[in-house]
Amino acid sequence: xxxxxxxxxxxxxxxxxxxxxxxxxxxxxxxxxxxxxxxxxxxxxxxxxxxxxxxxxxxxxxxxxxxxxxxxxxxxxxxxxxxxxxxxxxxxxxxxxxxxxxxxxxxxxxxxxxxxxxxxxxxxxxxxxxxxxxxxxxxxxxxxxxxxxxxxxxxxxxxxxxxxxxxxxxxxxxxxxxxxxxxxxxxxxxxxxxxxxxxxxxxxxxxxxxxxxxxxxxxxxxxxxxxxxxxxxxxxxxxxxxxxxxxxxxxxxxxxxxxxxxxxxxxxxxxxxxxxxxxxxxxxxxxxxxxxxxxxxxxxxxxxxxxxxxxxxxxxxxxxxxxxxxxxxxxxxxxxxxxxxxxxxxxxxxxxxxxxxxxxxxxxxxxxxxxxxxxxxxxxxxxxxxxxxxxxxxxxxxxxxxxx
Amino acid sequence: xxxxxxxxxxxxxxxxxxxxxxxxxxxxxxxxxxxxxxxxxxxx
Numbered sequence: 001x002x003x004x005x006x007x008x009x010x011x012x013x014x015x016x017x018x019x020x021x022x023x024x025x026x027x028x029x030x031x032x033x034x035x036x037x038x039x040x041x042x043x044x045x046x047x048x049x050x051x052x053x054x055x056x057x058x059x060x061x062x063x064x065x066x067x068x069x070x071x072x073x074x075x076x077x078x079x080x081x082x083x084x085x086x087x088x089x090x091x092x093x094x095x096x097x098x099x100x101x102x103x104x105x106x107x108x109x110x111x112x113x114x115x116x117x118x119x120x121x122x123x124x125x126x127x128x129x130x131x132x133x134x135x136x137x138x139x140x141x142x143x144x145x146x147x148x149x150x151x152x153x154x155x156x157x158x159x160x161x162x163x164x165x166x167x168x169x170x171x172x173x174x175x176x177x178x179x180x181x182x183x184x185x186x187x188x189x190x191x192x193x194x195x196x197x198x199x200x201x202x203x204x205x206x207x208x209x210x211x212x213x214x215x216x217x218x219x220x221x222x223x224x225x226x227x228x229x230x231x232x233x234x235x236x237x238x239x240x241x242x243x244x245x246x247x248x249x250x251x252x253x254x255x256x257x258x259x260x261x262x263x264x265x266x267x268x269x270x271x272x273x274x275x276x277x278x279x280x281x282x283x284x285x286x287x288x289x290x291x292x293x294x295x296x297x298x299x300x301x302x303x304x305x306x307x308x309x310x311x312x313x314x315x316x317x318x319x320x321x322x323x324x325x326x327x328x329x330x331x332x333x334x335x336x337x338x339x340x341x342x343x344x345x346x347x348x349x350x351x352x353x354x355x356x357x358x359x360x361x362x363x364x365x366x367x368x369x370x371x372x373x374x375x376x377x378x379x380x381x382x383x384x385x386x387x388x389x390x391x392x393x394x395x396x397x398x399x400x401x402x403x404x
Numbered sequence: 405x406x407x408x409x410x411x412x413x414x415x416x417x418x419x420x421x422x423x424x425x426x427x428x429x430x431x432x433x434x435x436x437x438x439x440x441x442x443x444x445x446x447x448x
Contacts, residue, residue, distance in 0.1 A: 038406065038407050038410055039407055039410070039411065040410065040414075103418065107414060278422075278426055296433055301421075301425040304425065358417065362417070362420060362421055362424065365421060365424065365425060366424035366425065366428070366429065369424075369425050369429035369433075370429050370432050370433070371432060371433055376432075
């Protein structure tokens with residue numbers, strides 16, 4: 001056993017037992033962040049804060065929500081919205097939080113793609129981040145089931161049907177997932193369990209891993225510049241703050257993070273109080289009815305782009321391409337064959353690839369919500385095909401890229 | 405200045421996204437449903 005001296009204060013007492021001072025250094029005061037970054041580098045902390053707010057609002061909603069097909073709808077729309085003091089506020093915070101978390105995830109992802117922050121030792125940052133994207137998607141879908149409205153029911157029906165594998169007709173698997181022939185009580189209760197327990201646990205684990213993967217390769221910077229972190233950390237510690245290319249995570253970088261969060265939360269609470277409707281689909285204010293299919297079934301906005309990849313093709317092909325679109329972003333570090341870590345603007349053809357991808361994802365999102373008829377079908381098909389053409393072109397154009 | 409430019413780009417794309425998914429898509433959807441209702445009335 002280690003020898004313990006009598007501690008002079010609480011900090012020393014804790015340090016003897018838990019090495020808190022070393023932890024503080026490793027994770028805060030001597031965790032070095034490059035200086036040459038912009039506000040997009042704060043998105044990670046904005047996401048962490050939004051996840052925190054989703055957890056807190058979720059805990060309050062959990063106190064009154066009832067995971068039972070007979071009472072779920074009323075527990076949300078009657079009990080929480082009208083009877084519980086400020087229940088409406090917690091629900092709107094949770095709804096807006098779910099929507100904004102995806103907006104920020106997409107900005108965070110596209111920032112990583114633009115600056116090439118997924119290669120040369122940063123592959124695991126990207127892979128764990130994509131794991132988080134998938135876990136958040138499952139979390140959002142399972143949460144959407146809980147109010148047990150028409151859109152909950154029919155979105156649940158459509159998405160679980162995908163597991164039949166088209167012509168494979170694996171209905172046994174679909175029934176196993178649902179716990180019934182159609183979404184019912186067993187279905188609601190298991191998605192409730194996933195939403196409030198298993199998936200949040202997975203998300204927390206992945207967040208820890210995601211932070212961990214950043215520690216050794218360090219955060220990328222605006223120019224993709226490689227430099228000796230140890231050397232610049234020494235300069236900073238020696239007081240040569242101007243010459244050093246790094247700043248400590250806490251308190252210097254964190255103070256900028258907090259400023260960006262402040263701006264973000266103005267938008268967040270503006271939406272919560274004045275524009276909460278956009279995160280609440282009107283169709284979901286009708287209770288679930290298995291005998292009445294709504295005229296338009298569409299997912300929340302953040303799933304529309306992949307939904308549109310499913311829609312314009314035949315059943316089997318659509319399913320294969322949809323499955324592929326869900327995992328293709330995982331492959332990014334391996335499909336990008338260029339050795340350059342630099343902003344897209346300096347990477348020749350990749351610049352056009354990036355902006356085409358952004359525009360294509362937006363077009364797919366629009367088409368996913370529009371009724372599948374006439375010109376919208378044609379645009380949707382072209383956008384879906386463009387998505388795959390871009391992925392096929394990626395290794396070729398990045399291989400051709402000149403070394404910077 | 406660079407930060408403001410980036411902020412402008414992010415905001416413009418976000419607003420475009422919002423416009424397409426909310427007011428624009430809904431205007432088309434309602435038109436679609438209205439058309440169906442009108443057809444039902446005419447067919448009676």
